[in-house]
Amino acid sequence: MTAPFDRLYGLEVLDHGAEVVRAQVAVRDEVKQPAGLVHGGVFAAMAESMATLGARRPGTTAKGLSSQTSFLRPILDGTIHATARRRHSGRTTSVWEVEITDDDGRLCALVRVTVATS
Amino acid sequence: MTAPFDRLYGLEVLDHGAEVVRAQVAVRDEVKQPAGLVHGGVFAAMAESMATLGARRPGTTAKGLSSQTSFLRPILDGTIHATARRRHSGRTTSVWEVEITDDDGRLCALVRVTVATS
Amino acid sequence: MTAPFDRLYGLEVLDHGAEVVRAQVAVRDEVKQPAGLVHGGVFAAMAESMATLGARRPGTTAKGLSSQTSFLRPILDGTIHATARRRHSGRTTSVWEVEITDDDGRLCALVRVTVATS
């Protein structure tokens, strides 16, 4: 179900439906940037994978059209927790908002992803 | 110079200065999403690494504040080519625009990254 | 309280605190674009005014750093309803998410605004 890139950085999908997808990534050195924080690309990758997973239907493919991440608070260790919620469904696109939190439940990043299905 | 996450997905920095950073990633299965395209998170990761590399000064750290990616054309194989250009320098932030192209020079993604230095 | 530009397009602030700001604009011809829909710039303007209003403290000024709008469903008449919620407070910035709905309560636009206070 997860993609090669998702396996590379360690995405674990906990739960997924058409409206909500939950997933996590265990923090380890190889997801970090030089200052020792989780690399922002990991948040963007998680959000896109989760949104396209939620948007996909049998017989369709889904791909990201755009992605906007605001980095609010660094994550240094523990687990990256993410919840994606569908906010809009159009004919060929859907819009998802993804919240990234740390082990203490603090909001660390917000990502909005627009997905095209075809 | 590159970070653990950059080594994981294969970032190669070709050239970097205070105004322009050039880098590439060789496409292989492990940077792909389920439909066989390069995963959008790879573009976001490249852009953030390149912008923070360009923004960093001796004795400072740089981290992403926000990142906005528009996916324009999928990349399926070959090499992902990226050029980051500084568009603005504030007192504590800089804004970078990153163009991602394929082996035929076609524009595949645009990323705008805002970086904080401290 | 509202600014000259807010008076020009007709912002009415209904309620504002440090965490939530509610406002509306009555739809009339002069807030429309050529196809007869409310102009997207109106949503962006409302969101920025509401976020800076919520972020401002006595003796400080607040201004927008970035703004990202997703247009989900056009509004043609009635009233534009908007609710801004603070999602993050940093030392000098705050991040707000603004939901725009129509008279039937349907989500029409999502705006994320980052505000600097000084």
Next chain:
Amino acid sequence: MTAPFDRLYGLEVLDHGAEVVRAQVAVRDEVKQPAGLVHGGVFAAMAESMATLGARRPGTTAKGLSSQTSFLRPILDGTIHATARRRHSGRTTSVWEVEITDDDGRLCALVRVTVATS
């Protein structure tokens, strides 16, 4: 050619083709926010109007799908100068980047607009 909202805030289109659109707005009190700067909603409005103007073809309508503005330097007086350039053309969407400068040619805002034509 300009829309009611464009007349309200004073958009003057100088030049428009399928690839580049140039326009300006004279700064006056009624386009300002409370701190005396040009309101960010004006930049977003200009960018969306210019991108949809460039994207529109005879017999089609164009509307904004998303808009992302980075505010780099305030404008207090003079003229707001804007140039929109088409960066991508898909089957039903196009992506435009808009640069906003002041009378001294300094970059004051960057806007990326995605437009749908139908």
